[in-house]
Amino acid sequence: DYNIDYNYIVKAISSNNVNFSLSNIVSLHAYQAAAPQISYLSSVSVLGDSIELNYLGDNGIGIQKVKIYRSENNGIDFDNIYNENNPVFPFIYYDLNAYPSEKSYMYQVSVINSCNNEVAFSNYGRTIFLQSSSEQFLTNHINWNPYEQWQNGVEEYQLFYKTNFSNGFLTLSSLGSNQYDYSHVLNDNVVTYPFDGYICYKLIADEMDNSFGIAASQSISNEACVQHQPMVFVPNALYIGGINSEWKPVINLIDFNEYKVTIFNRLGQLVYELDEYNEIWDGTVLNTGKLAPLGVYIYFLEFKNVRGDFFHKEGNITLLR
Numbered sequence: 001d002y003n004i005d006y007n008y009i010v011k012a013i014s015s016n017n018v019n020f021s022l023s024n025i026v027s028l029h030a031y032q033a034a035a036p037q038i039s040y041l042s043s044v045s046v047l048g049d050s051i052e053l054n055y056l057g058d059n060g061i062g063i064q065k066v067k068i069y070r071s072e073n074n075g076i077d078f079d080n081i082y083n084e085n086n087p088v089f090p091f092i093y094y095d096l097n098a099y100p101s102e103k104s105y106m107y108q109v110s111v112i113n114s115c116n117n118e119v120a121f122s123n124y125g126r127t128i129f130l131q132s133s134s135e136q137f138l139t140n141h142i143n144w145n146p147y148e149q150w151q152n153g154v155e156e157y158q159l160f161y162k163t164n165f166s167n168g169f170l171t172l173s174s175l176g177s178n179q180y181d182y183s184h185v186l187n188d189n190v191v192t193y194p195f196d197g198y199i200c201y202k203l204i205a206d207e208m209d210n211s212f213g214i215a216a217s218q219s220i221s222n223e224a225c226v227q228h229q230p231m232v233f234v235p236n237a238l239y240i241g242g243i244n245s246e247w248k249p250v251i252n253l254i255d256f257n258e259y260k261v262t263i264f265n266r267l268g269q270l271v272y273e274l275d276e277y278n279e280i281w282d283g284t285v286l287n288t289g290k291l292a293p294l295g296v297y298i299y300f301l302e303f304k305n306v307r308g309d310f311f312h313k314e315g316n317i318t319l320l321r
Contacts, residue, residue, distance in 0.1 A: 033113035034061040036120040040151070041109055042090075043207075043217035044125035046100040051127055055109045056214065057089040062114035068093055071106040075124060078108060087111075101222045104129035104145050124149040128221035130203050138191060140226050142201050143181040147219045152208035153177060155216070160202045164255060165194050169202055177208075186228075196305060197228035197253030230254040232313055234301065238283055240291065240321040246280040247317060249301055254311075258304040263297050263317065271297060283319055294319050 010023040036058040043054045057063060066087040069078040082093060091109075098105055109122040126148040135141050147154055154177040160169035161184065173182060190199070200223050207216040231252040238247040249261065261274035263281060272286045285292050301313040 033115045033117070033119075034058075036061060036063070036111060036113075038212060039109070039111065039120035039122045040210075040212055040214075041107060041122040041125040042214065043219050044105075044107055044127050044147075045218070045220040046127055046222045047094070047220070049096075049098075049100070051095040051098050051100055051105060051107075053093045053095065053107055053109070053125065054217065055089070055091045055093070055122065056212070057087070057091065057109075057111055057120070059089050063087060063111045064114060064116065065112035066091055067110045067112065067118065068095075069108045069110070070095065070098075071108075072103070074104075074126075075106050078106075100127055100129070101224075102129075106148070123151065125219075128203055128205060128219055130201060130221040130224040132201050132224040132226050134226050134228055138186040138228070140184045140186070140199065140201075141181065142184060142203075142224065144203055144221060146177075146180060147205040150207045150217070151210040151212070155206045155208040158204045158206065160204070162200045162202070163190060164196045164198060172201075191253065193252070194255065195253060196255030197230060198225060198255075198305075198307070199228070200225040227307070227309070228253050230303075230305075230311060232301070232311075234299070234313065234315055236316060237318045237320060238281065240283050240319070242320070246282055248274070248278075248280045249313075251277070251303070254303065255306050256303055257306050257308075258302070260302050262300045264300075265292070265297055266295065292319060294321060 006028045008026045012021045038056055038058055040056045041053065042056050045052045064085065066084050067080055068082040070081045071078045104127050106124055106126040108124055110118050111120050113119050128144050128147050130144045132140055132142045156177055157175040157179065159172045159175060159182055161172045162169045172184060175182065202223050203221040205219040209216050233250040235244060235247055238244060256277055259277050262270065263272040265271055271292055272281050274281065283291050297317045297319060299315060299317055304310050
């Protein structure tokens with residue numbers, strides 16, 4: 001704070017405008033709050049189900065309060081969601097009442113100075129809402145909204161992916177600041193055992209250098225995941241004594257939790273059961289060791305992945321000799 005001196009005097013003038021009288025002098029010292037030199041929302045990031053805000057302000061100038069505003073309609077309307085008295089900067093706030101995996105949120109911060117005035121509204125900070133979908137076989141489409149609003153914008157976006165057998169997130173691609181979508185074609189490095197068909201993505205935006213003399217920040221998106229349908233191949237014939245003398249389904253992109261195959265004859269009688277993925281049918285009747293008669297059989301395949309999704313398939317097997 002700094003002082004401004006004011007001196008006051010009253011002058012009384014007679015009705016004929018000839019005579020006048022002066023009062024004593026009264027001096028006042030008016031205090032005016034120092035203006036904050038920095039008010040910068042340096043990053044807004046998604047951390048699981050919450051959103052982390054990092055705000056930079058001025059210490060030592062009598063800031064009484066910091067106010068957090070949030071918009072759910074891209075800045076059209078803002079609601080004051082949090083206030084804190086006597087803040088210390090840098091100030092970190094966690095918004096626990098947001099749903100960052102469903103939409104993007106925009107934030108702004110202001111402070112209350114020692115004169116109880118709301119001043120120094122910051123730049124906006126908008127979360128990155130990442131979405132992913134599987135529109136083609138083994139191809140995922142990822143898209144996102146741009147991060148807003150660093151002083152000099154985004155330098156680049158970094159896209160990462162994670163599977164059930166990767167050790168955390170792996171780098172997928174570095175992208176330009178004006179790119180907001182990406183197509184990921186799953187290659188043999190991904191689609192291999194024990195990949196269960198479930199893949200997640202995360203995006204990080206890197207800030208372009210700013211003029212505040214502070215390190216460039218990062219903004220992290222939500223995680224967006226895709227569950228691919230399993231790849232199922234079921235042989236349609238079993239040739240006793242031939243090349244295809246053992247029968248079993250071949251399934252990729254699944255992590256089995258429950259698995260069962262039942263084989264029936266045309267009369268609906270149970271012929272064989274497989275309860276483990278590595279089990280095979282050799283053409284015999286269950287618990288007898290005798291070969292089943294030649295002909296057409298019906299199979300029912302059921303399995304469930306670790307996320308509780310059920311899969312069903314049925315078809316015919318021709319038994320030959």
